[in-house]
Amino acid sequence: MFRKVLVANRGEIAVRVMRTLREMGIASVAVYSDADRDALHVRVADEAVHIGPSPSRESYLLVDRIVDACKKTGAEAVHPGYGFLSEKAELPRALAAAGITFIGPDASAMDAMGYKTSARARMIEAGVPVVPGADAKDFETLAREADRIGYPLMLKAAGGGGGKGMRAVHSKNDLKGAWERARSEAASAFGDDHVYVEKLIVEPRHVEIQVLGDKHGNVVHLFERDCSIQRRNQKVVEETPTPSPVRTPELIGKMGEVAVRAAKAVGYHSAGTVEFLLAPDGSFYFLEMNTRLQVEHPITELITGIDLVREMVRIAAGEPLGYTQADVQQRGHAIQCRVYAEDPATGFLPSPGKIEVLRTPSGPGVRDDGGAYEGFEIPSFYDPLVSKLCVWAPTRELAMARMKRALSEYVVGGIRTNIPFHLALLEHPEFVRGRYDTGFIPRNEATLLTSGSTRDTGDAMAIAAAVHRALSDDRAAKQSAREAMGGGGAGAPGMSPWRLGAIAKLR
Numbered sequence: 001m002f003r004k005v006l007v008a009n010r011g012e013i014a015v016r017v018m019r020t021l022r023e024m025g026i027a028s029v030a031v032y033s034d035a036d037r038d039a040l041h042v043r044v045a046d047e048a049v050h051i052g053p054s055p056s057r058e059s060y061l062l063v064d065r066i067v068d069a070c071k072k073t074g075a076e077a078v079h080p081g082y083g084f085l086s087e088k089a090e091l092p093r094a095l096a097a098a099g100i101t102f103i104g105p106d107a108s109a110m111d112a113m114g115y116k117t118s119a120r121a122r123m124i125e126a127g128v129p130v131v132p133g134a135d136a137k138d139f140e141t142l143a144r145e146a147d148r149i150g151y152p153l154m155l156k157a158a159g160g161g162g163g164k165g166m167r168a169v170h171s172k173n174d175l176k177g178a179w180e181r182a183r184s185e186a187a188s189a190f191g192d193d194h195v196y197v198e199k200l201i202v203e204p205r206h207v208e209i210q211v212l213g214d215k216h217g218n219v220v221h222l223f224e225r226d227c228s229i230q231r232r233n234q235k236v237v238e239e240t241p242t243p244s245p246v247r248t249p250e251l252i253g254k255m256g257e258v259a260v261r262a263a264k265a266v267g268y269h270s271a272g273t274v275e276f277l278l279a280p281d282g283s284f285y286f287l288e289m290n291t292r293l294q295v296e297h298p299i300t301e302l303i304t305g306i307d308l309v310r311e312m313v314r315i316a317a318g319e320p321l322g323y324t325q326a327d328v329q330q331r332g333h334a335i336q337c338r339v340y341a342e343d344p345a346t347g348f349l350p351s352p353g354k355i356e357v358l359r360t361p362s363g364p365g366v367r368d369d370g371g372a373y374e375g376f377e378i379p380s381f382y383d384p385l386v387s388k389l390c391v392w393a394p395t396r397e398l399a400m401a402r403m404k405r406a407l408s409e410y411v412v413g414g415i416r417t418n419i420p421f422h423l424a425l426l427e428h429p430e431f432v433r434g435r436y437d438t439g440f441i442p443r444n445e446a447t448l449l450t451s452g453s454t455r456d457t458g459d460a461m462a463i464a465a466a467v468h469r470a471l472s473d474d475r476a477a478k479q480s481a482r483e484a485m486g487g488g489g490a491g492a493p494g495m496s497p498w499r500l501g502a503i504a505k506l507r
Contacts, residue, residue: 009081012371014041033059077101126265133198157186163233209259221256243434299334343416357413361406
């Protein structure tokens with residue numbers, strides 16, 4: 001087993017990985033940019049290495065800085081977290097050349113699944129159902145394929161994901177403009193303007209299957225996660241099991257078998273996620289495979305009891321899974337809400353700034369994976385994720401009630417967050433019934449933004465933050481007065497004003 005692991009990431013995911021490393025008796029190394037000098041992951045780690053200026057392209061995205069940090073600290077392995085370099089095959093190749101282990105899949109598997117058009121071809125060969133679609137190198141080819149497949153269509157960037165370079169096209173007249181916009185966005189986000197076309201499945205759910213594979217050929221699935229609650233193709237709320245009316249144990253078993261087949265087709269080991277579109281009639285289609293740890297992995301841990309980060313470390317060290325598919329059980333219901341520093345009232349614009357007040361929820365079945373603390377400055381250079389709030393309960397109804405309670409206890413002052421939006425979403429009848437699809441937020445965004453929950457909770461949080469600041473200022477004033485009179489604080493020796501004056505003169 002490794003003695004020291006470098007975590008090539010920042011924020012909540014770096015902290016989350018380091019906590020498991022500590023439980024395993026493995027020393028952790030943080031990397032940080034100028035903006036993250038005082039970040040929580042730097043404080044949690046056993047060691048920390050500065051890797052460059054604040055922009056990620058000058059720090060977290062530089063492979064050579066990661067390799068150099070490993071050499072400097074003696075780290076034997078690297079966990080990439082998610083985002084940044086986590087799906088760049090360049091990183092595991094550079095680490096292998098330096099004799100350092102990558103805690104993730106082989107570069108060849110990342111290559112096979114990283115480019116969407118080649119991944120589609122591999123999945124078709126493996127007998128995995130895919131959405132009808134086609135590659136298109138130029139607009140003339142695209143137009144012909146669009147006529148063959150039929151509208152509505154979805155244009156997608158071949159070299160990336162995360163909702164960038166994606167455009168829905170509902171008629172032939174819209175195709176040229178959508179193609180140009182998708183290419184431009186793909187080129188900006190991924191340095192590659194290649195897009196391909198797929199049939200647009202109407203009112204689908206986005207359901208993904210978590211897989212784990214070791215280096216001995218064993219692969220299991222850890223059931224599903226429903227990620228249909230999305231805004232601009234970015235996930236907002238996730239839950240497991242899916243509340244879809246077409247869900248049956250047989251359907252999830254079949255999807256799991258297909259996901260395992262997809263992983264085996266590329267010789268996959270480590271944690272990975274196979275994403276599907278689930279149609280209202282119960283048919284499902286391969287979307288893509290994420291060759292990394294997912295943002296929403298905690299809810300899978302809550303319903304299976306399996307620490308995915310621990311498993312990734314064990315697998316990278318060459319250990320076998322040690323269990324079979326029959327050993328993996330799904331218990332209860334879990335929900336995750338992504339808490340962002342953003343303001344729903346201004347179109348969800350980021351809300352960077354200093355966190356003046358932070359009170360996170362707790363209690364039975366509540367887990368908050370956070371990367372901030374009171375007094376921390378949310379930087380403007382990165383994704384504004386503050387934390388991932390997760391709950392577990394025996395049933396979906398209890399899980400929803402628990403999440404609403406936890407969100408109502410969550411107090412953040414100094415910045416705006418999307419917590420009120422989450423509360424409004426959880427109270428919406430479509431969500432309560434579980435009868436939603438990927439179009440839920442676009443259809444209901446105006447209602448969600450103007451609901452009483454959104455307004456009232458936002459006001460309540462602002463008031464709570466103001467009260468906390470006032471009380472803190474009052475306590476600070478009283479403490480200063482006591483010190484000035486020679487009183488000092490609780491358990492601390494007093495200091496007279498004469499002594500304070502002497503110190504001032506010495507300076």
